[in-house]
Amino acid sequence: MIYPKRTRTRDLFELNGIWDFARELAPGDFANGFAPEKQVAVPSSYNDLFTEEEFRMWDKGVWYQRSFDMPKMLKDERIVLRFNSVSYRGEAFLNGVRLGDHETGYTPFEFDITDVVDFGKENRLCVRVENLLSTDTVPMGNLNNNPEPGQFAGQYPDMPFDFFPYAGIHRPVMVYTTSKQAWLDTVVVTTQNDGTVNVAGQVAGSASAVVLSCEGASVEASVESGAFEAAFKIDDVKLWNVWEPNLYNVTIQVVDDGDVLDEYTQRFGVREVKVEGDRILLNGKPVYFQGFGRHEDFAVIGKGLNHSVNIRDHELLKWINANSYRTTHYPYSEELIQLCDEQGILIISEAPAVSINFEFVTERTLDAHLKVLAELIERDRNYPSVVMWSVANEATTNRPESIPYFKKLSELVRSMDSTRPVTMITCKAENDLVMEFFDVVGVNLYPGWYHLPGQVADAKDDLRNTLEKMYAAFKKPIMITEFGADTIAGLHSLPAEQWSEEYQTELILGLIEVMRELDFVVGEHIWNFADFRTAQNFVRVGGNKKGAFTRDRQPKMVCHFVKKIWEKPRY
Numbered sequence: 001m002i003y004p005k006r007t008r009t010r011d012l013f014e015l016n017g018i019w020d021f022a023r024e025l026a027p028g029d030f031a032n033g034f035a036p037e038k039q040v041a042v043p044s045s046y047n048d049l050f051t052e053e054e055f056r057m058w059d060k061g062v063w064y065q066r067s068f069d070m071p072k073m074l075k076d077e078r079i080v081l082r083f084n085s086v087s088y089r090g091e092a093f094l095n096g097v098r099l100g101d102h103e104t105g106y107t108p109f110e111f112d113i114t115d116v117v118d119f120g121k122e123n124r125l126c127v128r129v130e131n132l133l134s135t136d137t138v139p140m141g142n143l144n145n146n147p148e149p150g151q152f153a154g155q156y157p158d159m160p161f162d163f164f165p166y167a168g169i170h171r172p173v174m175v176y177t178t179s180k181q182a183w184l185d186t187v188v189v190t191t192q193n194d195g196t197v198n199v200a201g202q203v204a205g206s207a208s209a210v211v212l213s214c215e216g217a218s219v220e221a222s223v224e225s226g227a228f229e230a231a232f233k234i235d236d237v238k239l240w241n242v243w244e245p246n247l248y249n250v251t252i253q254v255v256d257d258g259d260v261l262d263e264y265t266q267r268f269g270v271r272e273v274k275v276e277g278d279r280i281l282l283n284g285k286p287v288y289f290q291g292f293g294r295h296e297d298f299a300v301i302g303k304g305l306n307h308s309v310n311i312r313d314h315e316l317l318k319w320i321n322a323n324s325y326r327t328t329h330y331p332y333s334e335e336l337i338q339l340c341d342e343q344g345i346l347i348i349s350e351a352p353a354v355s356i357n358f359e360f361v362t363e364r365t366l367d368a369h370l371k372v373l374a375e376l377i378e379r380d381r382n383y384p385s386v387v388m389w390s391v392a393n394e395a396t397t398n399r400p401e402s403i404p405y406f407k408k409l410s411e412l413v414r415s416m417d418s419t420r421p422v423t424m425i426t427c428k429a430e431n432d433l434v435m436e437f438f439d440v441v442g443v444n445l446y447p448g449w450y451h452l453p454g455q456v457a458d459a460k461d462d463l464r465n466t467l468e469k470m471y472a473a474f475k476k477p478i479m480i481t482e483f484g485a486d487t488i489a490g491l492h493s494l495p496a497e498q499w500s501e502e503y504q505t506e507l508i509l510g511l512i513e514v515m516r517e518l519d520f521v522v523g524e525h526i527w528n529f530a531d532f533r534t535a536q537n538f539v540r541v542g543g544n545k546k547g548a549f550t551r552d553r554q555p556k557m558v559c560h561f562v563k564k565i566w567e568k569p570r571y
Contacts, residue, residue, distance in 0.1 A: 001108060001110065001185070001186065001378065001379070002184065002185070002186060002187055002264065002266070003334055004080075004082055004174050004176040005176075005264065005265070006176075007263050007264055007265065008263050009178070009179060009260065009261065009262050009263045010176055010177055010178055010262070010263075010264070011074060011077070011176065011177045012174060012175070012176040012177075013174070013175055013176075014172050014173065014174050014175075015042070015066060015068055015125070015172075015173040015174070015175065016042050016043060016172055016173060017041075017042060017066075018039050018040070018041060018042075018066075019039070019040050019041075019042050019064045019065060019066040019169075020034070020036035020038075020039060020040070020063075020064070020065040020066065021036055021037060021038045021039060021040035021046065021062065021063070021064060021065075022034050022035070022036050022037040022038070022062065022063050022065075023037060023054075023055070023058055023060070023061070023062050023063075024060060024061030024062060024063060024128070030063045030126060030128065031093040031096055031098065031126050031128075032093075032096045032124075032126070033065060033124055033126065034063055034065060034126070036065065038050060038055070040064065040168070041301070041304070042064065042066075042168075042169045042173060043084075043085075043168075043169055043170050043171050043172055043173075043301075043304040043305045044168060044169075044170070044300075044301045044302060044304030045087075045166035045167060045168045045170060045301065045302025045303050045304055046062065046167060046168040047164070047166055047167060047168070047302055048299070048300050048301075048302055048533075049300065057156075057157060058167075059130070059131040059132050059133070059157065059165070059167060060130060060132055061128055061129070061130050062128070062129050062130070062167070062168075063126060063127065063128055063129070064126070064127040064129060064169060065124065065125065065126045065127075066124075066125055067122040067123060067124050067125070068122070068123055068125065068175075069122055069123070070117050070118070070119050070123065070175075072119055074119075074177050075119050076180070077114075077177035077178065077179065077180065078112065078114050078177060078178045078179065078180045078183065079112070079113050079114045079117050079175065079176075079177055080110050080111065080112055080113065080175070080176050080177070080178070081094065081099065081110060081111050081113045081125075081173075081174075081175055082108060082109070082110035082111075082173070082174045082175075082176065083102070083108060083109055083110070083127075083169065083171075083173055084108045084170075084171030084172050084173070084174070084305075084333065084334065085105065085106050085107070085108065085169070085170040085171035085305075085333070086102065086105065086109075086127070086129055086168075086169050086170070087105035087106070087129070087131055087166065087167050087168060087170055087303070088103060088104065088105045088130065088131045088132070088133060088137060088167070089101060089102070089103045089105075089128075089129065089130040089131075090102050090103075090109070090127060090128070090129055090169075091127065091128040092111060092125070092126075092127050092128075093125070093126045093127070093128075094111075094113055094116045094117065094123060094124070094125050094126075095116060095117075095118060095123055095124055096124075097116045099111040099113065099116070103137070103368065104137075104138055104352060104368055104371060104372035104375070105170075105330070105352060105372075106170075106330045106331040106332075106352050106372070106376075107331055107372060107375035107376060107379055108171075108334075108375075108379065113175075114180070127169065129167060129168060129169065131165060131167035133159070133165065135360040135361070135362055135364075135365060136362055136364035136365055136368065137365070137368060138351070138352055138353045138356070138365060138368040138369045138372055139159075139160075139161055139329070139330075139352055139353060139354045139355060139356075140160060140355065140356060140357060140360060140365065141157075141158065141159050141160065141165065142157075142158050142159075143158065143160055143357060143360050144158060145160060145357060145359065145360070148396070149394070149427045149428070149450075150355055150394030150395070150396065150427040150428075150444075151355055151357055151394075151396070152355070152535070152537070154537060155534075155535035155536065155537045156535055156536045156537070157535055158535075159535050160355040160357060161329065161354045161355040161394075162534055162535075162540075162544060163295055163297065163329070163532060163533070163534055163535075163544070164297075164302070164532075164533040164534055164535060164543075165535070166297075166302035166303040168302070168303075168304070170296075170302075170303045170304050170305065170333075171304075171305045171333050171335075172305065178262055179205070179254075179261040179262055180205070181205050181206055181207070181256065181261050182203055182204065182205030182206050182207035182254050182256060182261045182262060183203070183204055183205060183254065183261070183262045184201060184202075184203060184210075184252055184254055184262050184264045185201070185202040185203060185204040185226075186201045186202045186378070187199065187200070187201035187252060187264070187266050187382070188200050188201060188381060188382065189250065189266060189268040189382050190419060191268065191269075191270040191271070191272075192270075192272070193237070193239060193270060193271070193272050193283060193284070194233070194237070195233045195234040195235060195236075195237035195270065196231060196232075196233050197214065197231060197232055197233070197234060197248075197250070197268070197270070198229070198230075198231045199212055199229070199230055199231070199250055199252070199266075200227070200228065200229040200230075201227070201228060201229075201252070202226050202227055202228075203223050203226050203227075203228060203254055204226065205261075206256065207223050207254045207255060207256045207261055207262075208222065208223060208255065208256045208257065209221060209222050209223055209228075209255050209256075210223060210228045210230070210252055210253060210254055210255065211252075211253040211255055212230055212232065212250055212251070212252055212253075213250065213251045213253075214232060214234065214248060214249065214250040214251070215234050215235075215248060217232045217233070217234070219231070219232050223254075234248065234270065237270050238270075239269075239270050239271050239283050240269025240270060240271040240341075240344070240384040241271065241282065241283060241344065242282070242287065242323045242324075242344050242345075242346060243323070243343075243344040244344050245269070245341060245342055245343055245344035246269060246270070247267055247268070247269050247341060247342070247384075248267070248268055248269070248270070249265050249266070249267050249268075250265070250266050250268065251263065251264075251265045252264050252265070252266060266382060267338075267341065267382075268382055268384065269341065269384030269385075270384075271283055271384050272284070272419075273387045273388070273419070273420055273421060274421065275421050275439045275440060275476075275477060277477075278476075278477045278519060278520040278522070279477060279522065280387075280388075280421065280440065280477060280522050280523075282346075282387065286522075286571050287323075287346070287522075288522060288523060288569055288570040288571055289323065289324045289346065289348075289479060289522065289523025289524070289525065290321070290322055290323055290324065290523065290524055290525075290566050290569075290570075291317065291322035291323060291324040291325045291326075291346075291523075291525050291526075292317075292322060292325045292326075292525055292526050292527070292528060292529035292548065293325065293326050293328040293481065293482055293525050293526075293527045293528050293529065294313070294325050294326070294327070294328055294332075294528065294529040294530070295328060295528065295529075295530075295532040296330075296332055296333070296336075297530075297532040297533055297551070298551070299551060299552070302533075305333050305335060307335065309553075310333075310335070310336050310339055311339075312553050313529065313530075313553065314339060314340075314343055314345065316529075316549060316553060316555075317345060317529075318343075319563070320548075320555075320559055320562060320563045320566060321563055321566035321567050322345075322566060323345065323346055323569075324345065324346035324347065324348070324523070324525070325345070325346075325347065325348075325525065325529065326347075326348040326350055326390060326425075326481060326525055327347060327348065327349050327350045327390075328350060328354075328393065328528075329350055329352060329353075329354035329393045330350065330351070330352035330354075331349065331350070331351070331352065331372075331376050331379070331380070332349075334379065334380075337349070337380060337383050337385060337386065338383070340383070340385035340386075341383055341384055341385045344385075345385055346385060346387050347383075347385045347386045347387065348386075348387070348388045348389075348390050348423070348442075348481075349376060349380050349386045349388070349389055349390065350389075350390035350391075350392075350393060350425075351369065351372055351373045351376055351389075351390065351391055351392060352372060353369050353372075353373075353391065353392035353393070353395070354392070354393045354394060355393070355394050355395070356369070356392055356395035356396065356405075357395070357396050358395070358396045358399045358401040358402055358405070359396070361401065361405065366405055366408065369392075369409065370408065370409065370412055373391060373409060373412060373413065374412060374416065376389075377389065377413065377416045377417055378416070381416070381417050386420070387420060387421075388420055388421050388422070388423055388440065389413050389417070389420055389421075389422045389423070390422075390423050390424065390425055390442065391406070391409045391410065391413060391422065391423075391424050391438075392406075392409070392424055392425065393425040393444075394425060394426070394427040394444060395424075395426075396428075397424070397426055397428050397432045397433055397434045398428040398431045398432060398433060399433070400433065402433055402434055403433055403434055406424060406434040406437055407434075407437055409424075409437075410422060410424075410437035410438060421439035421440050422437075422438050422439050422440075423438050423439065423440040423441070423442045423479070424437070424438050424442065425442035425443070425444060425481050425482075426441070426442065426443050426444070427443070427444045427445075429443060429445070429466050429469065429470055430466070430469040430470045430472075430473045430474075432474075435473075435474045435476065436474075438476075439476065440476060440477050440478075440479055440522070441470060441474050441476050441477065441478045441479065442478075442479050442481040443467075443470065443478060443479070443480060443481060444480075444481055444482035444483070444527070445463060445466060445467075445480060445482070445483055446482070446483060446484070447459035447460075447462040447463050447466075447483075447511070448485065448507045448510075448511070449484070449485045449486070449498070449507070453498055454497060454498050454503070456496075456503075456506050456507050456510050457510075459507060459510065459511065460510050460511065460513070460514050463483075463511055463514045463515075464514050464517070464518070467480075467514075467515075467518055467520075467521065468518070471518075471520045476520075477520055477521075477522040478518075478520055478521050478522065479521070479522050479523035479524075479525070480511075480515055480521065480523065480524050480525065481523075481525050482525065482526075482527035483508070483511050483524070483526065483527060484504070484507070484508060484526050484527040484528065484546045484548075485498065485499075485503060485504045485507050485508070485546060486498075486499060486504075486544065486545040486546050487499060487500065487501055487503070487504035487545055487546070487547075487556055487558075488500075488501075488541075488545060489501070489545075489550050489554070489556050499545075501556050501557035501558070502557070504556065504557070504558050505557050505558040505561055508526060508558050508561075508562065509558075509561055509562075509565070512524055512562075512565060516570060526548055526562070527546050528544065528546045528547050528548070529547060529548060529549060530547040530548070530549040530550065530551055530553060531543055531544060531545050531546070531547035531549070531550055531551040532544050532547065532551065533551075548562065
């Protein structure tokens with residue numbers, strides 16, 4: 001599955017805008033159309049659009065509906081309907097015909113609607129969305145579990161993670177076309193820093209060859225059983241790097257008997273990422289990750305794709321001298337990853353497996369986890385900004401049951417992509433049992449907040465001791481993927497106390513000082529980039545306030561100090 005584009009052989013339009021909306025209050029034939037309760041925006045989360053509590057907290061079935069016409073000039077084309085993200089489950093019906101379904105929320109899915117779409121009248125598209133999480137889903141939810149690190153129990157709604165479970169059609173809905181005879185289905189670009197580029201992929205339908213063109217070079221490859229592979233070399237190649245987003249385009253033409261049936265341009269960057277000793281190397285040089293965990297979260301739209309917010313966030317990243325972030329705790333939109341490609345920002349791309357609890361894990365949980373992890377890698381593997389995979393965040397990996405589970409996850413990643421390091425983000429410190437399967441240790445640590453509250457000096461000692469124990473146990477580079485303190489913007493205190501801007505600043509600067517004393521630490525990601533909405537509980541006042549920036553993207557005091565530290569890279 002490749003990202004849809006309008007090309008000389010493909011058309012594309014989006015079905016975004018205002019749709020009809022209704023909750024599934026009782027069984028009924030919604031698939032053939034329904035009387036709406038509300039109107040809803042696509043893309044967006046529906047939870048914060050309405051004023052009634054019952055809509056905000058609704059996680060059972062809801063229905064989206066809209067009509068559209070198909071231009072008659074596309075009648076001889078293959079027609080595809082694509083959803084870039086529907087959380088958590090999506091099931092689509094066109095003109096009363098069930099197209100299929102998809103779960104795990106954050107990865108795209110599509111349907112061939114060539115034989116269903118009507119060119120003579122309006123087409124009615126109905127989509128059922130459900131966000132009911134359980135022991136079988138990734139992420140898990142509604143566990144009624146007991147509190148422990150990495151498990152946020154006793155919340156409303158009952159989620160074991162610390163962000164709001166937004167639901168809806170979160171990213172664009174698209175209709176695109178290809179030739180009926182043959183089309184490019186998948187493409188994988190791998191590179192070497194000497195400029196060698198290998199392009200492999202799959203062609204669906206009937207075609208004899210593909211022609212690849214890039215930087216004046218052209219090479220033809222035969223199509224055998226739908227597969228093709230070819231290589232070429234870029235002379236005087238310019239490498240993709242942090243803040244140096246050198247990008248190339250390879251144009252792929254699917255041909256048969258001299259006719260061009262499909263044409264697609266795949267963008268890529270040439271760069272190499274690997275782990276050697278206690279360093280992560282980017283193009284052979286050590287890179288130190290300085291940045292944030294983030295959330296796709298903004299007022300009113302929730303997790304809905306918003307290009308303006310994405311631009312603002314990246315401008316703030318550049319302002320504060322950050323070079324990276326992790327897609328906590330799920331795959332972000334492809335449009336945002338593409339922006340990272342264009343701007344030279346490093347991404348750790350994470351599966352939506354937050355707070356997996358092995359008291360509740362089933363075989364179905366693992367199946368869902370493997371499925372979404374494979375879909376994430378297939379979607380993001382051509383993006384040069386994605387320099388590491390993260391398979392999960394804060395699972396109960398201090399339990400023996402976690403070992404075979406995470407072994408299977410790591411094996412899947414390595415079978416699909418050998419060009420990037422793999423990590424898993426733990427909150428179990430040296431007691432984690434699965435780090436043998438990963439290249440980089442990611443760890444979330446909150447001394448000075450969840451323990452040793454208000455005690456910055458002791459928090460620094462605690463961080464140093466914990467990291468030294470972890471390195472002794474794992475002998476791998478360690479990245480601190482979360483640390484920080486909740487802060488109410490505008491609250492001040494001397495001497496510094498919890499929740500004040502002074503305390504957040506003093507704690508974060510102190511912990512960074514410790515991290516930079518330890519040679520095996522390869523990165524610092526402050527939690528969080530910006531304040532965000534959570535489930536309701538007594539420790540969250542209007543959401544999580546650990547943001548360095550407010551939810552409306554204005555800096556707290558800590559930003560001005562971190563900006564100075566990050567002006568000069570550690571190495």
